[in-house]
Amino acid sequence: xxxxxxxxxxxxxxxxxxxxxxxxxxxxxxxxxxxxxxxxxxxxxxxxxxxxxxxxxxxxxxxxxxxxxxxxxxxxxxxxxxxxxxxxxxxxxxxxxxxxxxxxxxxxxxxxxxxxxxxxxxxxxxxxxxxxxxxxxxxxxxxxxxxxxxxxxxxxxxxxxxxxxx
Ligand SMILES: Cc1cc2nc3c(=O)[nH]c(=O)nc-3n(C[C@H](O)[C@H](O)[C@H](O)COP(=O)(O)OP(=O)(O)OC[C@H]3O[C@@H](n4cnc5c(N)ncnc54)[C@H](O)[C@@H]3O)c2cc1C
Numbered sequence: 001x002x003x004x005x006x007x008x009x010x011x012x013x014x015x016x017x018x019x020x021x022x023x024x025x026x027x028x029x030x031x032x033x034x035x036x037x038x039x040x041x042x043x044x045x046x047x048x049x050x051x052x053x054x055x056x057x058x059x060x061x062x063x064x065x066x067x068x069x070x071x072x073x074x075x076x077x078x079x080x081x082x083x084x085x086x087x088x089x090x091x092x093x094x095x096x097x098x099x100x101x102x103x104x105x106x107x108x109x110x111x112x113x114x115x116x117x118x119x120x121x122x123x124x125x126x127x128x129x130x131x132x133x134x135x136x137x138x139x140x141x142x143x144x145x146x147x148x149x150x151x152x153x154x155x156x157x158x159x160x161x162x163x164x165x166x
Contacts, residue, residue: 014143016135043092044078045100049108052078052095052122053088056111056132057151060088065155066110072162078102078122080112096121110151114139131155 044050051070053063063083070077078100079093095102097117107125112118114130114137122128123142130139135148147154 014130014140014146016140016146016148043100044076044095044102044104047076047102048104049073049075049106050078050095050102050104050122050125051075051108051110052080052112053083053110053151054080054112054118055082055086056113057083057155058111060086062152063088065152065159069155069159069162072159075106075108076104078107080115080118109139109143110155112139113137114142 044052051066051073053066057063057066067077069075077089077093078095079089081094081096081099083089084091084094084099091099094100095118096115097120099121101121101124103122103124103126105126106129107122107127108129108131109122110131112130112132113134116138119139119142127145128139128143129145129147130137130143131147131149131151131154132139133148133150135146140146
């Protein structure tokens with residue numbers, strides 16, 4: 001069946017990319033953004049780009065790839081309370097009602113459902129990308145783009161691309 005032509009999403013609806021497989025090298029253009037070490041060191045508050053992780057990434061061992069992704073793209077690392085309560089990241093990274101309130105240009109949520117207590121802290125983001133196996137997760141309601149795929153597979157594909165490009 002022919003894929004529909006990409007185009008602007010209807011108002012209030014995100015573009016949903018279903019991705020059983022990892023995006024191929026030609027499907028993505030990955031460019032480091034400004035920010036660098038200073039942005040990473042101060043945590044998500046005030047950052048222009050945030051890579052944020054939630055329970056859906058699976059556990060503490062998965063976090064290293066997101067820290068690396070943040071380093072390579074000059075992003076800050078954010079987290080949901082579930083990830084912080086699990087001891088995967090320190091509280092300084094928590095975004096939400098009881099964490100940091102952020103308004104980056106780009107917020108990329110990996111494995112975060114989008115509970116109201118989380119979105120309270122990031123809903124002022126310029127653009128929101130959600131990587132979630134459930135395209136109907138609440139975060140999709142405020143996302144510009146939903147990548148319906150395994151978070152770690154998408155992160156690993158981005159890392160391979162970034163590391164190949166140096
Ligand atoms: C008073 C109060 C204050 C709170 N303050 C905050 C706060 O400041 N910040 C905050 O974040 N929360 C806060 N919470 C908690 C909040 O209600 C949620 O429980 C929390 O945000 C859920 O975190 P999560 O999205 O990581 O986990 P979950 O809700 O468990 O969501 C996990 C998501 O990962 C997806 N997923 C599963 N497997 C994969 C995979 N392999 N790849 C991709 N996606 C996958 C699932 O579809 C799901 O959408 C607060 C709660 C209360 C009661």
